[in-house]
Amino acid sequence: MAQIAQQLVGSLEGLLGTHLPFRLRAWDGSTAGRPGQPLLVLRNRRALRRLLWAPGELGLARAYVAGDLEPGPGEDLYQVLAEVAHFVERPELRGLHLGLSDLSGPAGRRALAALLRAGALGPQPALPPEEARPTGRVHSRSRDRAAISHHYDVGNDFYRLVLGPTMVYSCGYWTPEGTNLEDAQRAKLDLICRKLGLRPGMRLLDVGCGWGSLVLHAAEHYGVTAVGVSISEEQVALARARVAEAGLTDRVEIRLQDYREVADGPYDAISSVGMAEHVGSEQYRVYATGLYGLLAPGGRLLNHQIARRPGRPGEPYVTSPFISRYVFPDGELAPVGSTVSLLEEAGFEVRDVESLREHYALTLRAWVANLEASWTEAVRLVGLGRARVWRLYMAASALAFEENRIGINQVLAVRTGPRGVSGLPATREQWLARRASAPAPLKSPELRVAIQGS
Structure with a gap:
């Protein structure tokens, strides 16, 4: 023809x-x-x-x-x-x-x-092997482990290639002072530490700790002791190696542990960065009440979570079929209002919500650029099909953030103490200011390269 x-x-x-x-x-x-x-x-x-x-x-x-x-x-x-x-x-x-x-x-x-x-009619072609086929009860611990493994256990070398030396897998914070991805990620880690009011001697829990970047930053620059938990075996292995390399094994512990299994509170602060999307609507109350119970009175929670647009009243939300089949099996996005309500129902007082939507678009474009710059090596590490999955999902997600089809929010919440005392300073500027007792952050050694529009 x-x-x-x-x-x-x-x-x-x-x-x-x-x-x-x-x-x-x-x-x-x-x-x-x-x-x-x-x-x-x-x-x-x-x-x-x-x-x-x-x-x-x-x-x-x-x-x-x-x-x-x-x-x-x-x-x-x-x-x-x-x-x-x-x-x-x-x-x-x-x-x-x-x-x-x-x-x-x-x-x-x-x-x-x-x-x-054209010869287009015929049997359904075999599905690409990169497509996930989860089994078992949704958001059971075994199925969650399998879903997390599908996405995160594809090789630490591959993630290092995409994410860069900071090994942070969530959106950066692109400040006027920073000019590259590494600066943006360090600024984000520091922003979280400041929002949590960290200072020497405090105890931090990082739920879904990834490769340990936040707990390392908090221990090194803010003097805390920290526990990071993840159910990705490859993440935990590398995070433990990074802690040992930094000489922080006396202050940082990395556990292969489900968030529902943490029972050694109280903690003075809890961070959850890019993890709550994996919890699911059926388990979100368990997640929120569990974190509330692990916090000491006056302790703060920083919940960093992708959000979807609410849609019309009564309209069901259909998860992106590509994302659910190839990227984040069983992942769910909720409107930020729903997240705030569930945290409040668990007992938290929500004190601040900050949207970082445009920051995530910039971060994703930087990740795509890293992947494309080392495409041959990426294919060698994970295969052509999986490299294509990551390129497609990150580029499409960048567009979704830019077009306001999805968002990302940092929600700061407090477990108030007796008589409702929050322990927060009176103004936002005060509680975002660096504590005088916190060590100054190390200067980034990388050459700063100007990025238009950052």
Whole structure:
């Protein structure tokens, strides 16, 4: 069949009644679409079959991860993703599936004929091996361990390549004084320590401690003793090695432990950074009340959590199928208002909410740049499919933050003491100020490179 792209574009535009916001290049070399639009390349018939079996985001993601579909040479990944994301959200495309009743009109019959001639109809292609298939009761401890392992136990060397030397896997804090990713991550760690009011002698619990960056920063620069917990075996192994290398084993303990198993309170402060998204709505009250019970009166909680937009009243929230299948199995996002309410129901007094939405977009773009700069090594470490998953999810997430489809918030909450005493200074400026008893942070040794707009 000659000129596959022209027939596919013509029939699809006739079926949907609109122009495609991108051009298509088919495996026969033919190209169709309006000039100037970003280019998508269909490398084989399997790409179309994936889209027919799962129209929209999931089919596109499967095709990209498997190497059946990709942006054209030299195309800007963010521009391609933006156009495709807006297109697949069209109601008429969401409702399209491989059923003859949906293709019964003249336009549908022409589309079906084009697909038949292209050899697009056939059995569902095998799913990419990178797709998660969790089993067991949702948010049971065993299933949570498997879900966390799927995302975090892909290799510490790979994460070091993407995240850089700070090994911090949450959004940075891009201040005017900082000019690169490392500066932004150190500023974020310090912001959390200041919000928690850390000072020498205090006891800190970091829930979902990752590779230990926050507890290391807090112990080194604020003189606290700290416990970090994670259920990722690879994270715990590297975090323990980093603690030993820093000579802080007497003040920092890293545990392979579920947050529901921590029982050695009270702590003077608790941080939870990028962990609550894994808790799930059914377990969030357990999470919130558990942390409340672990805090001493007057202790502070810093909950750093991605949020979704609330949507219309009564409208159910459907988790991104790509993110839930390939990136964060069983992960859930809640509106920030719901999070605040649940923390208050657990007994906390919420004192401050700060949005860092634009900061996360900048951070994700920096991670994508790191990945692309070391693409060959990334593929060697984790394989082409998983490297494609990370590139797609981080770039798409950057756009989602920029377009206010998701947000990120730091919620500072307090377990008040007798008669409601919070222990917080009277003004925000005072409780954000560095404590006089805290050691000064080390200066970043890296060369500062100017980043436009940071």
